[in-house]
Amino acid sequence: MSKEVPVRIFYRGSIDLPLNRQSISKGCWHYMKIKPILQKTYFRTFLLLTTVLICSIIPFVYLLSAEFAKYTMLEVRSNSQNEVNNLASKAEMILGNLKAYGLSMYADQNIQNWFFDASKDPLIDHAALVAQSNFMSTEPLIQRSYLINLKNDLIVDSKVGIVRTESFADQSMLERVKSFHRQYLRFFHHSLDGSDSLALILPATPEKPSDFYLVLLIDKPLLSKLLFGQTVSSEQDIRILDKDGFVLLGASNPALNEQLYQAGREQQNSHFQVRLPHQKWFVNTAKLTTENWSVYYSTEYHILTRHISLFQQKLITYTLLLLAILSSLFFWSSRRSLRSITFLSEKLRGKVAFANSTSDAKPDIQWIHDGIDMLLNNVEQLHASMRNQSELVRTEFLAQWMLHGTPGTKSYEYIQTRTKLASCEVLFLAVLRIEAYTVFCERYDFPSRKLMKYAIRNISEEVIGAGSYAAEGLDMGGDHIILVVGGPASGGLQLQRLLEETQNQVARILNVDTTTAVSNAYDFGANIRNIYDHIHELTKLRFLNGEKQIFLESDYEEFMAGYPSASEALETTEIIKSIRRGRPETAVVLLRQQMKHVHELPYRDCKLNLTYFTYDLLKNFNKSSVLHEISSIHQLLERYSTLSEFQAWLESIVTMLASETEVPKSSSRKEEIVLEIKEYVDNHLQDAQLSIEQVADNFSFSVSYIRQLFKEVMNVSLSEYILQERIERVKEKLISSQLSVLEIADQCGFISKGHFFSAFKKFTNLTPKQYREIHADSTGKNIAPPSLSWRSGS
The missing domain is CATH 3.30.450.20 (PAS domain)
Structure with missing residues (x-):
């Protein structure tokens, strides 16, 4: 006699049911015997194929039967009618x-x-x-x-x-x-x-x-x-x-x-x-x-x-018979062809270190699936790394050339071997600036904006490269794209026509309005940083007359020829600072002080001073949505008949610009602004002159607001972020290149040797030489450098 175990089951009371311990153990034994079979790949495949077969044949048989019944009824009705x-x-x-x-x-x-x-x-x-x-x-x-x-x-x-x-x-x-x-x-x-x-x-x-x-x-x-x-x-x-x-x-x-x-x-x-x-x-x-x-x-x-x-x-009878025959064939075929998977999964478990291998009850196919996933992920990461490496290297060397003014040894080697610029007779530098950039930012999110600028770069290179020119585009962040164009010295007019075609194609394909400026012809050894700053400033001349044209350096010289002397020019610096600090009352007071000087001038001098004063004042806020309705300063001056009316309008614009700085941004918009700041910083890390003031000027915000916004979103100050990113780039180059420590420091934007060594020691507790020696053996194992703590959210 087997011993009985009382088991109490509660359901609005209690009932004692005697259960046979031998029957319990027998049921567990049967389950343990069946469970390995259910985990076999061939048995699971057999069940899957049989289920799919049943699910596919039954609807077909049902539809066939229904169609036969429908056709038969139609025939019977037709015969009866006849x-x-x-x-x-x-x-x-x-x-x-x-x-x-x-x-x-x-x-x-x-x-x-x-x-x-x-x-x-x-x-x-x-x-x-x-x-x-x-x-x-x-x-x-x-x-x-x-x-x-x-x-x-x-x-x-x-x-x-x-x-x-x-x-x-x-x-x-x-x-x-x-x-x-x-x-x-x-x-x-x-x-x-x-x-x-x-x-x-x-x-x-x-x-x-x-x-x-x-x-x-x-x-x-x-x-x-x-x-x-x-x-x-x-x-x-x-x-x-x-x-x-x-x-x-x-x-x-x-x-x-x-x-x-x-x-x-x-x-x-x-x-x-x-x-x-x-x-x-x-x-x-x-x-x-x-x-x-x-x-x-x-x-x-x-x-x-x-x-x-x-x-x-x-x-139905024949269908069931067919299903039985096919199921038997499926079982035989699955068992015959898939039994080897069990041996393969056992080998994988013995040789591959899975990240989550705690459960031995996984089916054979799951073990193989996890192993293949690990292999595919590694291959995909390697492929993506190789695919992006070329673009990253290209951007780094071109940005280094653009920010330093002259290419370094490595940059020159890259430009000479990977581009056609070094073999060209002269170089031209063109800047394509996106008009109404605030509206552009509101229409597209940050990833979409990067893709749009990437598309503008591709269109530009395609159009200009179709002629006898070599073109390399570069996105340095912000509202513009840089084009370095190599070609013949006498090809300035043809290049202007190609740039006009580029503007038209960008407007037609992407529905983006751009303003383009191009430099004169320069030798390869010219300081391209100065040329870049000058040409970027040149694109803002469209704010004067509103005409859509290709601006040349001669246009800027003509503009500056009529600029008032330093003693006669109206001062805009303090007004701009007040606007960026979000102080509309102070900005208006300063504006009125400057406007008092204009009242004493003759009409011609008054109009000239107002033109340059308005240009200097408002060009710094060209990304603001307040100024999108203003297409030309000349037309704006013609609109007002008295100086008082124009001054009242200018005061309202200054007030709105200062108030816009004070308006709190939504959390999503704040995050987008921070993403843009990070992109701008990452693209200008090689620039030794990069500062918070430069970042604030680029985004038309005050320095205090930029600091506060970045700290709020990233939990790290902007200056600390810039320094950490430079150290990260130094660490990458120490591992991946054979450049000297000082060359790496120069390429990453460090001005002084002492500042570089103290900053590197602060973040790594090592000297650059020690860091390179320690990580020399792991160069091929750790492709990506270790992240800093604030990046991982700690």
Whole structure:
């Protein structure tokens, strides 16, 4: 006897149930035995394939069965309709023959002699009887006939002979004959001595009463047999109803008659359905136009679907048999071809160190899947690193050249080997600045803006590179793209045309308005940093006249030729500082102080000073949405008739610019601004002159606001971020390059040797030489440098 263990189950009370410990252990043993089988790859594959097979075949079989049933029903309905149409045609033909036969009988000379005989000659009576008998013998459908002579009150009955009207057995027919009916050659129902038949009366003239009539009584059973045949089963019903719903031919079923008559009147279709208790009939109908009768061909519904159901049952049986055969084949094939996966997974578990290998109960395929995932991730990372390395190296060397003014040794080697610029006769530098940059930022998020600027760079290189020029684009962050163009010394005009084409293509493809400025031709050894700053400033000249053109250095010289002398020029520096600090009242006071000097000048000098003063004041805020409506300073000055009006407008603009600085940004917008700041900093790390003031000027914010915003979002000060990024770049170059420590420090923007060594020691507790020696052996293992603590969120 096995020992019983009481187990208490709580459900609104408690019940003690004795459970057999041996049965529990046996169930666990069976489960442990089945579980490894369920984890086998071939068994899981077999289950999956069988499930997919079932899920795919069952809907197909269902649709096939439904289509077969639909097609079969259409065929049955079509055949039934053809059958009822044939019955209607056959009935009209037989009834028409009977009418023609009756007219021939009525027109027989012997019968006509009897109608018009007034002498009551026995020979004439005999001849009429003989003629009537002859006609009756040749048409079996005529069950009985009457020759009625109302004038002489005599009737020749085919079964009785000549009788007086008062002795005539069918008095109801005699009354119908005496009452004049205008229906000509129409059959109707007639009953005599409990026997039903169809009757036809043939008058001599249809438009007025006559004294002479021929009545034909048609044998209904024989006519039904002739029309319907012997094939009508108990599940089928064929009947002919007159216009009042009376059964003329066929079985009499009052309930079905009523349903057929009502449905035939309500529906115009030639087929419909009627329901009786425990029965459902599908009905096809056709009209007998000559008699105004309707033929109804009714079939019980289960008769129509009996063969369909039988086919569906066979289809299901064969489908199940097919599924069983295919499942057996799947099991055999899966087991034969996938058993090796188990051995492979065991080898992987023994040789590959998985990150999450704590669960030994994973299926074989999961182990292989995890191993392949690790391999693919490593390959993908390697591919992405190799794909991006070229672009990163290109950007670094070009940015180093742009920010330092002259290319270093490594930068020159890269430019000489990877680009065509060094082989060109002269160099040109062009800047494409995006107009209405604040609207551009509101339309696109930060990743989209980078992609848009990347597209502008590609379009520019494609258009300019199609000529006899070599072009290299560079995104230094901010609102513009730099193009370094190499070409012939005499190609300035052609380059201007290509830059105009570039503007047009960017506007057409990207719907982005740009302003372009291009430098004169320079040698490769020129200080390109000074040229870049000058050309970038040149793009802002569009603010003067609003014209969309390619600005040249000569345009700037012309602009500066009319600039007031230092003693006469109005001071804008303090006003700009007040605006960036968010102090509108102070900015307005300073503006009014400067405007007092303008009131004392002649008109020409006043307009000139206002032009340059407004340009110097507002060009620093060209990214602000407040200035997007201003297209030209010259047009702006022409708009106001008095100096006071222009001063009032200028004060309102200054107030709005200062107030805009004070407006708190949403969290999402703050994060986007910080992303842009980080991008700008990353692109200018090689610039030894990079400072917080330079960053603030680029984004038209005050230094204090930039510091506060960056600290709020990144939890680190902007100056600390710049220093940390420079140290990170130094660490990368110490590991990945053979440059000297001082060359690396110079490329990463460190001005003094002492500042570089103290900063590096602060962050790593090592000297640069020690750091390089320690990480020299792990160069191929750790591709990415370690991140600083604030990057990981700690």
